[in-house]
Amino acid sequence: MTKPRTMLEIAGLEKSFGEVQVLKSIDLKVQEGELVFVIGPSGSGKSTMLRCCNRLEEPTSGSIFIDGQRITDIPHRDLDRMRLKVGMVFQGFNLYPQMSVLKNVMLAQVKALKRSKAEAEARALEMLDQVGLKHKAGAMPAELSGGQQQRVAIARALALDPQVMLFDEPTSALDPELVGSVLKVMKGLREKGMTMLVVSHEMQFAREAADRVVFMDQGYVAEQGTPEEIFGAPKSERLKTFLSRVSHGDVEAEAD
Amino acid sequence: MRFLETFFNGQVILNYLPDLVHAMGVTLGLAAATIVTGILCGAALACLRVAGLKVVNFFIIVFADIMRALPPLVLIMILFFGMSSLGLNLSGWTVIYIVLSLVLAAFSEEIFWGGLTSIPAGQWEAGRATGLSRAQTLFHITFPQAARRGIPPLVNRVLATTKLTALGSVIGVKEILSVSSSAQSFSGSATPLTMAAIAYLIIFIPAVILSHWIERRYHFAT
Amino acid sequence: MDTFIQTFFNIDIMMQAFPLLMKGAVMTLKLCAVVILCGLTGGLMLALAALSPRRFLRWSAIGFIDLFRALPPLVLLVFVYSGLPFAGIRLAPFWAVVIAFFLNNSAYFAEVFRAGINAVPKGQTEAARATGLSGPQTLIHVVLPQAIRNVLPDLLSNTVEVVKLTSLASVVSLSELLYNANMARSVTYNSSPLVLAAGMYLVLLWPLVRVVSRYQRGLSSSH
Numbered sequence: 001m002t003k004p005r006t007m008l009e010i011a012g013l014e015k016s017f018g019e020v021q022v023l024k025s026i027d028l029k030v031q032e033g034e035l036v037f038v039i040g041p042s043g044s045g046k047s048t049m050l051r052c053c054n055r056l057e058e059p060t061s062g063s064i065f066i067d068g069q070r071i072t073d074i075p076h077r078d079l080d081r082m083r084l085k086v087g088m089v090f091q092g093f094n095l096y097p098q099m100s101v102l103k104n105v106m107l108a109q110v111k112a113l114k115r116s117k118a119e120a121e122a123r124a125l126e127m128l129d130q131v132g133l134k135h136k137a138g139a140m141p142a143e144l145s146g147g148q149q150q151r152v153a154i155a156r157a158l159a160l161d162p163q164v165m166l167f168d169e170p171t172s173a174l175d176p177e178l179v180g181s182v183l184k185v186m187k188g189l190r191e192k193g194m195t196m197l198v199v200s201h202e203m204q205f206a207r208e209a210a211d212r213v214v215f216m217d218q219g220y221v222a223e224q225g226t227p228e229e230i231f232g233a234p235k236s237e238r239l240k241t242f243l244s245r246v247s248h249g250d251v252e253a254e255a256d
Numbered sequence: 257m258r259f260l261e262t263f264f265n266g267q268v269i270l271n272y273l274p275d276l277v278h279a280m281g282v283t284l285g286l287a288a289a290t291i292v293t294g295i296l297c298g299a300a301l302a303c304l305r306v307a308g309l310k311v312v313n314f315f316i317i318v319f320a321d322i323m324r325a326l327p328p329l330v331l332i333m334i335l336f337f338g339m340s341s342l343g344l345n346l347s348g349w350t351v352i353y354i355v356l357s358l359v360l361a362a363f364s365e366e367i368f369w370g371g372l373t374s375i376p377a378g379q380w381e382a383g384r385a386t387g388l389s390r391a392q393t394l395f396h397i398t399f400p401q402a403a404r405r406g407i408p409p410l411v412n413r414v415l416a417t418t419k420l421t422a423l424g425s426v427i428g429v430k431e432i433l434s435v436s437s438s439a440q441s442f443s444g445s446a447t448p449l450t451m452a453a454i455a456y457l458i459i460f461i462p463a464v465i466l467s468h469w470i471e472r473r474y475h476f477a478t
Numbered sequence: 479m480d481t482f483i484q485t486f487f488n489i490d491i492m493m494q495a496f497p498l499l500m501k502g503a504v505m506t507l508k509l510c511a512v513v514i515l516c517g518l519t520g521g522l523m524l525a526l527a528a529l530s531p532r533r534f535l536r537w538s539a540i541g542f543i544d545l546f547r548a549l550p551p552l553v554l555l556v557f558v559y560s561g562l563p564f565a566g567i568r569l570a571p572f573w574a575v576v577i578a579f580f581l582n583n584s585a586y587f588a589e590v591f592r593a594g595i596n597a598v599p600k601g602q603t604e605a606a607r608a609t610g611l612s613g614p615q616t617l618i619h620v621v622l623p624q625a626i627r628n629v630l631p632d633l634l635s636n637t638v639e640v641v642k643l644t645s646l647a648s649v650v651s652l653s654e655l656l657y658n659a660n661m662a663r664s665v666t667y668n669s670s671p672l673v674l675a676a677g678m679y680l681v682l683l684w685p686l687v688r689v690v691s692r693y694q695r696g697l698s699s700s701h
Contacts, residue, residue: 056381084387094382096397098404107396108386153382160386262564321691325638325683327645330656330676334486338669341485370694416639419550426649433553437560446564449557453549460548468544 004031006068007195008053008164013062015048022048024219026062030164033193035186037206037227040216041242046199049216050166053197054086055079067163080112087157091169093149095141095156101128102137105156113160120159127155131185147178151185158189165189167198183209203246207231215239268447272439276448279435280455282349286431287418289353294360294417295410299403301361302368306394316365323362328420331355336427348429352421360417367409371402408474411467419460432456488670495662495671502658503678509575509644509654514637516580521587526617528592539588546585552646554578559650571652575644583640590632594625631693638686642679655679 008030015023022045030036038046051057053064055071063072071082095104105124109115115123128134131151141149150170157165167186171179183205190196190209200206206213206227213230215223217238223230234240301316323331336351346354375398383393425434436452527539546554555578562569569577598621606616626633648657659675 054385056385080384080387080389083385086385088381088385090378090382090385092376092378094376094378096379096382096401098400108383108388111392111396112387112389156382156386259565263561321684321687322680325642325680325687326676327642327656327679329645329648330659330672330679333656333660333663334669334672334676337663337672338485341667341669342481366691366694415547422550422552423646425552425556433550433556437556440560446561449561452553453557456550456553457545457548461544464544464548 007032009065011063014060016060034211035190035196037210037213038199044216045219046216050168050199054083084160085163087162087165089153089167089170091173093153101139101152105159123159127159131155146174147181150182164195262446263450265445265447268443268445275435279432283421283431286421290356293357295364297361298364301365320362320365323359348427352424363413367406371405375401408471411470486673491666491668491670492674498658502655506655510641513579517583517587520584524588525591543585543588546581551582571650575647590629594629597628598624635690
C-alpha cells in the first residue's frame with residue numbers, strides 16, 4: 001500500500017490583526033480523501049485559519065502547502081491559479097445575485113480556467129446534478145432556499161476541479177430543516193474521495209462522517225483525534241467544557 | 257383670447273417651428289454626447305478607485321467634490337471666457353459638452369463607488385476564491401451589481417444634467433432655449449418661449465415617467 | 479504657464495474684485511434662504527398632496543411635480559422673467575428668480591419627501607392611530623420625523639443643488655455672486671474674478687458635499 005498523499009499542510013501558521021494575535025502557531029495535515037472537521041469556540045481562529053488556506057487572509061508567518069506546493073510565498077499575480085485548486089464554500093453562500101444558477105457555476109470556469117462555454121455548461125450541469133439541483137439551472141439565486149443556494153455554491157466550487165475543499169460554517173446560516181440537504185451533498189463528496197477541511201458546529205455530522213476532528217482554542221490546535229477519541233474521551237478540560245456547553249445547546253450563542 | 261394671442265400665436269409658431277425643431281436636435285445631440293461621456297468616465301473613475309492607489313484616489317475624490325460643489329454655470333464661464341483669453345477658442349457647444357460631461361462623470365463616479373462599497377465583501381471573496389482576478393471579479397461580479405443599485409439615482413442625475421444643456425443659451429449654443437429667446441425678441445411675442453417649454457416637455461416628460469418606472473422597478477427588485 | 483496664472487489667478491485683480499464679489503455673495507445667501515425655505519415648504523405640501531387618498535388632489539400634485547421636473551430651471555426663469563411681462567405681469571429679477579425656482583425646487587423636494595414618507599412602515603401609522611392620535615398628529619409626531627431622518631442626505635444634497643442653481647439668477651441680471659464676478663471679468667478683461675467666485679462657492683458648498691458623501695457611505699455600509 002502506498003503512503004497516503006498529504007493534500008494540505010499547515011505549518012507554524014500565525015496570524016495577527018493589528019495587535020490581536022488570532023492564530024498562534026497552527027500545525028495541521030490533511031491527507032488525500034480525508035474529511036477533517038474543525039471545532040472550537042467562536043473567536044478561536046477556525047475561520048481565519050481556513051481563509052488563510054487560499055489566502056483570502058494573508059498569514060502573518062508560517063507556511064501552507066497544497067499538494068506539496070508552498071502557497072504562502074507565491075506572488076500575488078499567481079494567486080488566482082492557486083485558488084483554482086482550492087474550492088471554498090462560505091457561510092453566506094455568496095452567490096452572484098445578478099446571474100442565473102447556471103451562470104454562477106460557469107463564470108470562473110470560462111474566465112479563470114478558460115474553458116469553452118459549451119464545456120463549462122456541460123460541467124456546470126453535471127455538478128448541479130450532483131448536488132441535486134440540475135432542474136434549477138435557469139433560476140436566479142433569490143428564487144432558491146438557503147439550502148439550495150449553498151448547494152449551488154458547492155457546485156460552483158466543484159466545477160473548477162479543486163484538489164481540496166474548504167467549508168466555512170456551511171450550514172450555520174441555514175434554517176434547521178435545510179441543513180440536512182447540504183450535509184448529504186458533503187457526505188456524497190467524501191464518498192467520492194474529495195479532500196475536505198470543514199469548520200462547522202454540526203457535531204452529529206462530525207461524529208458520523210469525519211475522519212478526524214480538530215479542536216481549536218485560543219489560536220492553537222488544542223487537541224485532535226478520531227471522532228471517537230474527541231467526543232468519547234476528551235483529554236483537556238477546555239474540550240470537555242466546550243463539548244458540554246455544545247450539548248446543552250449553547251452552540252448558537254457560540255456561533256456569533 | 258389675448259392670452260392665446262400672446263402665448264400661442266399661430267403665425268409665430270409657423271415661422272419659428274423649423275428653427276425650433278433643429279434646435280431640439282442640437283439639444284438632444286448635446287445631451288446624448290454628455291450622457292455617454294459622463295457615465296463612461298464616471299464608471300472608469302469608480303473602477304480605478306477600486307485599485308486603492310492613495311494618490312490617484314485623492315485626486316479622484318477632489319475632482320468629484322469640486323465638480324459636485326461648483327455651479328456648472330461658473331465652470332462654463334471660466335472655460336468659455338478664460339480659454340479664449342489664453343488664445344484657445346472653444347466653441348460654445350464644446351464648452352457645454354466638456355463641463356456637463358465632467359459634472360456627470362463626478363456624480364456618476366460617486367454613485368458607482370457608493371454602489372461598489374455597498375457590495376458585501378463575500379461577493380469579492382467568492383470571485384477571488386474561484387480563481388478570478390481582481391479585475392475579472394470587478395468586471396463580472398461586483399461592478400454589474402453596483403451599477404444596478406446605482407440606476408435610480410443615476411437616472412435622476414442624468415435628467416438633471418441634460419436639462420443643464422439650456423445653459424448653452426448663455427454662451428450662444430443654438431439649442432432650444434437660445435433659439436427661442438432670440439425668436440422671442442425678434443417677434444416681440446412670448447409664443448417662442450411657450451414653444452421652448454413645450455419642446456422641453458416633449459423631450460423630458462417621457463424621461464421623467466421612465467424615471468418613475470425605473471425607480472419603482474428597482475425599488476422592489478432589491 | 480505664466481499667462482495661465484495671469485489669466486486665472488491674478489491676485490491683484492482678485493483683490494480689486496473681492497468687495498464686489500462679497501456683495502454678490504450676500505445676495506446669493508439671501509436668495510438661498512428665501513428659495514430653500516419656499517422649496518422645503520412647497521415640497522412638503524406637494525408631497526402630502528401626492529400621497530393624499532383624494533384622487534383629484536393626488537393626480538394634480540403628481541402632474542405638477544412631473545411638469546416642473548421636466549422643465550429646465552433656466553427655461554422656467556426666462557419664461558417667468560421675459561415671458562410673463564407679455565401678459566402684463568412684470569416682476570423684479572429677485573422675485574422672478576424666487577418664483578421660477580419655487581416651482582422647480584418644490585417639485586424636487588416633494589420627490590424627496592415622498593420617498594421618505596413612503597419608507598416609513600405602515601405599522602407606524604397604524605400603531606399611532608390605534609393609540610388614539612389623529613391623522614395630522616400621527617403625521618407630525620410619528621411619520622414625518624422618521625421620514626425626514628430617512629431622507630436627510632437627499633434633502634441635504636438637494637439643498638446643495640439649490641444653492642448652485644441660484645447662479646442662474648445672473649442670467650436675468652440679478653447681482654448675485656456669479657453676476658458680479660462676470661461683471662468684474664468684463665471690466666478687467668480677465669477671468670480671475672470668475673475663479674475667485676468659484677472659490678467662494680467651494681468654501682460654501684464643499685463642506686456640504688463632503689457631509690453628503692460621508693452620510694451616504696455611512697448608510698450604505700450599515701446594511
